Amino acid sequence: MASDNEIEGGPGPSTSTAVESTGKKDKANKKRKKKHAEIEPYSSDDVLWRDVTALLGAEATSEAASKGTEWDAPIEWGAEVEVEMSELASNGKFFSMLLTGECIGKLSEPHPPWVIVVPFVLPGEKVKAKIHRHSKLHSFGSLIEILEPNTSLRDMTRVKCQYFGKCAGCQYQMLSYDHQLGVKRRVVVKAFQNFSNLAEGLVPEVLPAIASPMQYNYRTKITPHFDAPTGSRNDRKGKKKLKDVKELRIGFNEHGRRSVMDIEECPIATPILNEALGPIISNVRRNIHTYKRGATLLLRDSLPIPTNTANGAENTEVAVDAPTAETQTHICVTDHKATIREAVGPMLFEYPAGSFFQNNNSVLVPLTSYVREAILNPPSSLPQTSPPTHLVDTYCGSGLFSITLSPHFEKIAGVEISEDSIRSAKHNAELNNIPEGKCSFFAGKAEAIFDSVKDFPPDRTVVVIDPPRKGCDEKFIEQLLAFRPKTLVYVSCNVHTQARDVGMIVERSNAGVGNGYIVESVRPFDLFPQTAHVESVAVLRLRE
Numbered sequence: 001m002a003s004d005n006e007i008e009g010g011p012g013p014s015t016s017t018a019v020e021s022t023g024k025k026d027k028a029n030k031k032r033k034k035k036h037a038e039i040e041p042y043s044s045d046d047v048l049w050r051d052v053t054a055l056l057g058a059e060a061t062s063e064a065a066s067k068g069t070e071w072d073a074p075i076e077w078g079a080e081v082e083v084e085m086s087e088l089a090s091n092g093k094f095f096s097m098l099l100t101g102e103c104i105g106k107l108s109e110p111h112p113p114w115v116i117v118v119p120f121v122l123p124g125e126k127v128k129a130k131i132h133r134h135s136k137l138h139s140f141g142s143l144i145e146i147l148e149p150n151t152s153l154r155d156m157t158r159v160k161c162q163y164f165g166k167c168a169g170c171q172y173q174m175l176s177y178d179h180q181l182g183v184k185r186r187v188v189v190k191a192f193q194n195f196s197n198l199a200e201g202l203v204p205e206v207l208p209a210i211a212s213p214m215q216y217n218y219r220t221k222i223t224p225h226f227d228a229p230t231g232s233r234n235d236r237k238g239k240k241k242l243k244d245v246k247e248l249r250i251g252f253n254e255h256g257r258r259s260v261m262d263i264e265e266c267p268i269a270t271p272i273l274n275e276a277l278g279p280i281i282s283n284v285r286r287n288i289h290t291y292k293r294g295a296t297l298l299l300r301d302s303l304p305i306p307t308n309t310a311n312g313a314e315n316t317e318v319a320v321d322a323p324t325a326e327t328q329t330h331i332c333v334t335d336h337k338a339t340i341r342e343a344v345g346p347m348l349f350e351y352p353a354g355s356f357f358q359n360n361n362s363v364l365v366p367l368t369s370y371v372r373e374a375i376l377n378p379p380s381s382l383p384q385t386s387p388p389t390h391l392v393d394t395y396c397g398s399g400l401f402s403i404t405l406s407p408h409f410e411k412i413a414g415v416e417i418s419e420d421s422i423r424s425a426k427h428n429a430e431l432n433n434i435p436e437g438k439c440s441f442f443a444g445k446a447e448a449i450f451d452s453v454k455d456f457p458p459d460r461t462v463v464v465i466d467p468p469r470k471g472c473d474e475k476f477i478e479q480l481l482a483f484r485p486k487t488l489v490y491v492s493c494n495v496h497t498q499a500r501d502v503g504m505i506v507e508r509s510n511a512g513v514g515n516g517y518i519v520e521s522v523r524p525f526d527l528f529p530q531t532a533h534v535e536s537v538a539v540l541r542l543r544e
């Protein structure tokens with residue numbers, strides 16, 4: 001669960017205003033500035049940077065740029081500051097809250113406008129934080145104390161995780177679920193404002209987020225990990241020394257640090273994963289001498305399946321003492337190569353435990369039904385055209401959209417880079433009795449699919465696009481625009497690259513003649529309750 005912001009800056013002041021610099025320090029500062037200056041476009045650092053500049057305003061930002069003071073933090077590294085939080089930032093995973101206007105602490109005076117980012121706090125709250133990293137026009141503080149809570153938003157009785165505030169995930173637990181959905185909608189609104197490059201009127205009002213039916217115990221995959229115990233040495237029998245084993249931490253990343261923290265339970269994970277977690281961790285501790293280095297453990301929720309499945313691999317199941325009523329129909333799988341089985345409505349999916357599948361099973365029927373309705377029932381305000389007959393499922397994984405939408409299409413083609421997933425997609429078509437020849441799946445880069453669908457009628461074809469976080473390649477977008485399918489449904493777990501790609505599709509397809517795509521709807525889907533992750537579905541339709 002590492003995020004771009006998760007790496008802490010080194011100790012010591014990083015600013016020229018905060019300290020007298022020696023030649024050596026000057027060099028170090030220059031090196032640091034150079035390193036920090038390269039914010040990767042569309043990374044969570046970039047998303048935060050856009051929030052920072054929006055908060056400070058264009059004038060203050062460009063003044064700092066022209067004076068070259070963007071890196072001159074007015075606060076010393078390690079200083080404690082009292083700040084009043086003003087806004088929520090949209091950079092997903094890690095630091096979720098933005099600044100305060102005024103800082104009370106060790107500031108150099110007069111100081112330039114600056115943003116302080118503090119996690120686990122809410123707008124309107126006054127907090128004490130310790131500065132641990134500087135960046136361009138903003139610094140990161142770790143929360144020491146909430147001095148004045150925002151009691152209209154914060155309710156700590158909602159928090160279910162004993163590690164809240166220490167573990168790097170699930171920072172929205174103190175908020176009502178309705179409020180979380182509103183926050184996620186706002187992230188999508190800002191993503192389209194900041195990254196789509198489209199004029200306001202070209203993006204429709206973002207629809208309210210669709211809730212996950214389960215808000216805890218929904219996550220079907222967790223990956224606790226551990227580093228090799230520091231300085232560990234084996235005794236003569238090859239066993240790690242007891243002291244080192246005691247220092248071993250197995251769990252998730254500690255918030256704001258490189259270190260791992262012990263986890264005995266994860267309230268967003270499904271019950272079977274929580275039951276299996278303790279025995280799995282004890283087993284690693286007992287056998288730590290067999291690990292040469294750290295490792296990531298895989299725990300995946302599955303329906304039981306015959307040990308030798310048509311998909312090939314043996315299933316290894318973790319023994320859990322006396323399964324409860326809730327867990328008895330599920331098993332926990334730990335072998336990457338073993339097969340997982342999941343049901344999505346009436347459809348069954350099997351895939352290797354180590355490959356991609358959406359992690360919140362409870363939301364998959366609402367998600368796939370929403371995509372189906374968006375395709376088949378466009379708003380009545382649009383000219384009604386013949387229903388689509390062909391589906392192209394790009395970045396198809398093991399066939400989630402192809403198979404759930406298969407009853408509504410005559411022909412379907414899917415493309416996916418992972419050969420394992422393509423094998424699963426073909427297997428899943430058989431498993432769900434889809435008539436032979438209706439679905440074809442190809443392993444390769446997404447853009448390669450356009451060679452295989454030359455006989456698909458573009459005006460009756462829908463393309464589903466569900467890329468990884470980095471979004472689509474230009475080559476893919478070029479070929480998509482050359483193909484000109486009637487309908488596009490873009491599903492994404494990174495709304496910032498989604499906004500960029502949707503903007504590019506609309507702009508390029510309308511350049512010149514203006515007969516390209518319009519954005520019909522944008523709607524967030526909550527696949528990840530309690531966390532800052534946001535999924536969204538955008539529907540685009542070619543103008544008549």
Ligand SMILES: C[S@@+](CC[C@H](N)C(=O)[O-])C[C@H]1O[C@@H](n2cnc3c(N)ncnc32)[C@H](O)[C@@H]1O
Nearest residue numbers: 356395396397400416417418445446466467468
């Ligand atoms: C977010 S997942 C979506 C999978 C599937 N649609 C689902 O919902 O289960 C993105 C998928 O894109 C695949 N992928 C990544 N880069 C790709 C590329 N250049 N071309 C095709 N597939 C790619 C990944 O292997 C992954 O399965």
